[in-house]
Amino acid sequence: MEASTVAKIAGPGLDKKTLLNFLHQMLLIRKFEDKSGELYARGKIAGFLHLYNGQEASAVGAISTLAEHDLLITHYRDHGYAIARGLDVNRCMAELLGKATGIDKGRGGSMHFFDVSLGMLGGWAIVAGHLPLAVGLGLASNYLGKQQVVLCFFGDGATNNGYFHEALNMAKLWKVPVVFLCENNLYGMGTAVDRASAVMEMVRKAAPYGIPAQRVDGMDVLAVREATSKAVDHARRGDGPFFLEVLTYRFRGHSMADPILYRDKAEVEEWKQRDPIVIFRQRLEKESLLSPQELEQIERETDELVVEAVRFAEESPDPPLTDLYEDIYANP
Ligand SMILES: Cc1ncc(C[n+]2csc(CCOP(=O)(O)OP(=O)(O)O)c2C)c(N)n1
Numbered sequence: 001m002e003a004s005t006v007a008k009i010a011g012p013g014l015d016k017k018t019l020l021n022f023l024h025q026m027l028l029i030r031k032f033e034d035k036s037g038e039l040y041a042r043g044k045i046a047g048f049l050h051l052y053n054g055q056e057a058s059a060v061g062a063i064s065t066l067a068e069h070d071l072l073i074t075h076y077r078d079h080g081y082a083i084a085r086g087l088d089v090n091r092c093m094a095e096l097l098g099k100a101t102g103i104d105k106g107r108g109g110s111m112h113f114f115d116v117s118l119g120m121l122g123g124w125a126i127v128a129g130h131l132p133l134a135v136g137l138g139l140a141s142n143y144l145g146k147q148q149v150v151l152c153f154f155g156d157g158a159t160n161n162g163y164f165h166e167a168l169n170m171a172k173l174w175k176v177p178v179v180f181l182c183e184n185n186l187y188g189m190g191t192a193v194d195r196a197s198a199v200m201e202m203v204r205k206a207a208p209y210g211i212p213a214q215r216v217d218g219m220d221v222l223a224v225r226e227a228t229s230k231a232v233d234h235a236r237r238g239d240g241p242f243f244l245e246v247l248t249y250r251f252r253g254h255s256m257a258d259p260i261l262y263r264d265k266a267e268v269e270e271w272k273q274r275d276p277i278v279i280f281r282q283r284l285e286k287e288s289l290l291s292p293q294e295l296e297q298i299e300r301e302t303d304e305l306v307v308e309a310v311r312f313a314e315e316s317p318d319p320p321l322t323d324l325y326e327d328i329y330a331n332p
């Protein structure tokens with residue numbers, strides 16, 4: 001009974017444990033973000049803070065398709081990807097608070113989550129600046145015969161930048177195993193996509209470079225997973241890059257400094273009706289894959305993880321002054 005229900009919801013290869021883990025991860029990201037916003041408002045976090053609320057299905061669905069040795073590279077709205085990739089949540093929170101125990105020893109902050117041991121290569125602040133890096137990583141993978149797929153996240157705004165076009169051109173030319181995943185959340189800072197881009201469908205921007213592309217509902221974790229899975233297979237087979245446009249929406253402002261005066265409240269409310277976490281939870285319940293007790297347990301576990309992360313971060317020491325000049329140059 002259970003196996004056939006799982007097959008109905010997700011197709012072969014997805015058992016109940018995996019599906020509940022997707023819900024767990026999305027909830028953990030949402031709660032981590034809400035807590036970060038709160039700590040920022042209380043002056044515990046400095047610098048920029050871009051929250052990922054509303055886009056959780058994109059990170060969780062896409063990253064679930066990666067193998068252990070694959071690589072991930074992202075823009076600055078990077079907490080969700082880090083959590084979905086399994087980075088230590090305590091150390092991520094400590095990074096936000098600038099502590100010595102942070103994932104980058106407190107030197108990177110929100111926009112630069114990084115963990116080489118898990119193939120998480122950032123966290124980059126320059127819009128589209130990491131796309132050429134993704135191509136370089138793909139080239140290295142081919143050159144060294146590693147069969148590593150590189151999953152590269154960026155926003156709709158990045159597609160209007162020169163780096164984007166150079167990267168796609170070289171990616172196709174060199175047939176690198178890069179999945180370009182564009183999260184179209186309809187805005188780049190306070191500018192709506194139709195005021196910044198000559199083409200409304202980001203997916204069409206792959207065509208000039210002969211890169212196969214697909215558009216997918218970013219509020220549906222399983223749809224994102226399915227599309228990314230095909231893209232990753234394509235890249236791993238040696239068929240070169242693939243482009244995905246994930247249609248999503250950020251529920252909060254661009255950053256904590258954003259008063260959100262540029263978009264209609266009705267539009268925000270409309271998208272909130274499509275909250276990826278609520279939709280997925282209801283789907284699991286409908287398919288009898290999630291009991292009230294299981295939901296309560298996931299809620300409790302994710303609450304506890306965030307409470308523990310804050311405790312760990314707050315009790316951690318600041319980086320010592322004596323380390324100030326360390327990690328500036330790479331060792332030859
Ligand atoms: C080259 C460059 N130009 C401008 C900025 C300032 N900036 C930071 S985020 C951003 C908007 C990017 O929007 P998008 O790519 O859609 O990503 P989103 O924030 O929506 O996830 C801009 C213009 C920057 N960081 N880098």
Ligand SMILES: [Mg+2]
Binds near residue numbers: 155156157183186189
């Ligand atoms: Mg955007």
